[in-house]
Amino acid sequence: MTAQTIQESKKGRRFRLWWQSVWSRFDDVPLLGWLVGALVAVGLEYAVGRPFAQLLGMRKSPALFGFLFILKEPWLIPSAIVYVAVMYILPIAAVAKVTAAVANKTAAAMLRISTLLSVAIHLVLLYAVLHIWTDVLPYRLIVVKLTLIAIVITLSLNVVNGYMGEFSCSHPGFISLGAYGASVVTILLFDDPGPWLFPLALIVGGIVAAIGALLVAIPSFRTRGDYLAIISLAFTFIIKSFMENMEFVGGPRGLGGQPNWASLPVVFVVTIIAIWVINNFVRSILGKALNAVRDNEAAADAMTVNTRRTKMTAFLFSAFWAGVAGGLLAHVLAFINPASFGLQKLAEVLAMVYFGGLNSVVGSIVGAVSLNLLGEMLRPLEIWKWIVIPLMLILMMIYRPTGLVAFKEFDIVALLQPKKTTKGDE
C-alpha cells in the first residue's frame, strides 16, 4: 500500500520534473512570441486543417479541440490528440522558440517607442488569431462572440461583488435593460438605421442600465450584505415583470430581428475597451477607495473617503458595462425575451465571477472564458454536465475560496515585457 503510493508519487514527481524541464525551455518566450506562434498555428489550420482532419478520419476540423465529439465517439480520441498536437501545440511551440530572440528584441523596441504601440500591435495579433481561428468554422465564431460578451458581464459584476465586496444580484436586470435599451434604439426608433448607430445604441443600453442601477441604489445603499442581495434580487424580478408587461417591446414574446451588427471585430473592440476602462477604474484612486470601503466602511469614512459617492459610482459604472454587454448580446442573438434574464442568468454570471476570482480583472477573464468553453465542450454530456460543472465549482470553493486568480492586479506593461533572463514564471 505505502510502497505503491510512494512509487506513484515518484512517478508524479518525475512527470512534474519532466513538465518543468519542458516548460523552462520556453521561459524566454515573450507574449509576442506566443501570439506569433498562435498566428502561425491558426494559419496552418486555415490552410490544411480540413484535409488533415479528414486524413485522421474526422469529417471536419474539431471545433473546440475535439471535445465536442470525443465524449460521444471515443474512438476518435487519438485523432483529436494528434490533430491538436500537430495543428496547435507543435507549431506554437516551435515558432515561439525559434522567434524568441527576435520577439524579445521587438517587444523591447516597441515598449521603448511607446506602450500604446506595443499594446496595439499585441491586440492586432490577438485579433488576427481569433479572426482566422473563427473563420475556419462559423460555430467557433458564435462561441467566441458569446465568450467575449461574457467577459464584459463578468468583469462588470466583479466591480461590485469583488472590488466593492457587496453581493449584488441585479446583474441580469441590468443586462436586460441594456439589451432592451439598445434594441429599442436599433429596431423601434429608426426606420432604416445604419451600422453607425450601433455604438450609440450600445451606449444608450448602458445608460438605461445605469439609470436602473440608480433606482436600485438609492433605496438599497442604506443596507449592506444580505439585505442588499435581497433588494438587488428583487430588482431582477421587477425588471423581468416590467418587460413582460411592456407591450411595445413584445411583452413575454420578446423582441426579435435586431440587425446583424455585432460582428467579431465589433464585439472584440467593445470587449477590449471594457477591459481597458474597467482595469483603469479599479486601479485608480476610486478603485482603491472601493477596496477601502469593502474592507472597513467606517474606517474608510474616517480616512475621508466619500463612501456613499464611491459606492454609487462603482455601482452605476458596473451597471453601465452590463448594459453594454446586454446590447451586444441582443444583437448577436437577434432575439431577446424577459425570461432569458432570470435566475438562471444570475447563477451563470455569479459562477463566472466566483470561479475566476474576486477582485481581479484577469480572474474575470479566466472565469468567463473557462466556464463558457467548458459549458460548450461538455454539452454532449447532457444532464451529466450539470453534475460535472457544479462539482467543479464546489471543489473550487473548498480549495480556492476566492476563485482561480483572485486579488491580482492586471499589469499590462509587465505582460508585454520581453523575457531575456530565465526567471521563473511570475
Next chain:
Amino acid sequence: MNKRVVVSILLLLVLSVLLTACGGGGSDVIRIGINAPLTGDNPKVGEGTKYAAEMWLEDINAAGGLDVGGKKYQVELVIEDNEYKAESATKANTKLITQDEVLLIIGPQSSQQAVPAGGVANDNKTPMISPWSTNPNTTKDRPWVFRTPFLDPFQGPVIANFAAEQFGATKAAVLYDVASDYPKGLAEFFKQAWEEKFGEGSVVAFESFTTKDQDFSAQLTKIKESGADFIFTPQYYSEVPLIVQQAHELGWDKPIVGSDSWGSAELVNLCGDDCDGLFFSTHYAAAGATGATKEFIDRYNAKYGYVPDDVGALTWDTLLIAQTAIQNCGKITGDLAVDRECVRDALANIKDFHGITGDMTFTPEGDPIKCAVIVRISDAGEFEFFKQVCP
C-alpha cells in the same frame, strides 16, 4: 525526449487511423439535426422529442436506410441539447449547420429557443422545422423555417366557437399567465374571437397571474362573481390542476376549457377526478385513436412506458414530413447547399400530408393549415376524441 514525442505521435496516428477505420461511417449518410431541451427547465419536452426521434430512426434502420430516388442512405441523428436557453439554442443550431453539416434541423421546441435559432437557420440557408413553437416570429419572413403545430390565431377562434356551441355560453372568463408568452398570446386571441362573436364586454373577466403562482382564489372569486358561463385557461399541466381544484373548492360548477398545453399525461395524475369531463383543444387525441396515430401511441407506450404527449406526436409528424421532403427531392447530390435548397423547396410544396396530428399543407409563411381536435377528459382520466374542427 524529442524522439519519444515523435514516436508517441506516430503511434497515436497509427492508432487513430486504425480506430476510425472500424468506427467511421460511409459517405452515403444523411445527417439530421435535432435541437431539443434535454436539460434545463423543461426536460420532459426534450425527452419526448428524443424518444420520438429514436423511434423514427429505428424505422429507418429497419428498412435498411432512407430510400431517396432508388438509393438507400444511412440516416444519422445529431441530437444537441439547447438547455432551454436562447443562447445555447443559437450555438447548437450553428454547430449543427456548420460543424455537423446536417441536411435539415428538427426543433427547437419552445419559441424562446425557436425564434433565435430560426434566424441562424435562415441566415445559413438550412431548412428548419419546429414541431412545437407557436410564436409567429419563428417563421415570419424566414423562407427556410417551417413549423408543424397550428398557430394561436387559429386555436383561439376554435375554442371560442366550440364553447359557444357546446355550452350555449355568451359570457366568457379567461385566466392566464401574463408572464409566459404562449398563454398570454392565446388568451388574447381567444378574447378577440369571443368579442367578435358576442360583442364588446362579453369576456366578463380577463384575469391574469404570474408564472409559478400557486394561489388563484382571488382571480377565481372575481370570475365567479362576474357571472361567466365558463372559464378558459390556456395553462400548462402544472397549473391547471391547481386552478381546477381551487375553482371547485370555491363552488364553481360550470365548465373549464383549456388549450393544447393541457395535453400531458401528467395533467390527469395531478388533477385526479377534478378534471373529469373537461374539454380542451389539441393536436390529437390519444384515447380512442385509430390507424397510424394509435400505432404510434402504442409503440411509444410499450417502449418508454407512458402515453406520448403532443410534443412527441408533433415531433414524429415533423420527422415524417422531413422524410417526405427528402424523398420528394429525388436525389442527394452530396453538395449540401444544393440538397438543402432542394429539401426546402420540397417542404414548401408538401400538400395534404397525412400526419398523426392531422393532415397538413404549408402556407408560404411555413405555417401549416391543419385541423384541431377537441378532447374530453373521460371519467377514467383518458383524453377522448370529441370533435374535429377544421379551418
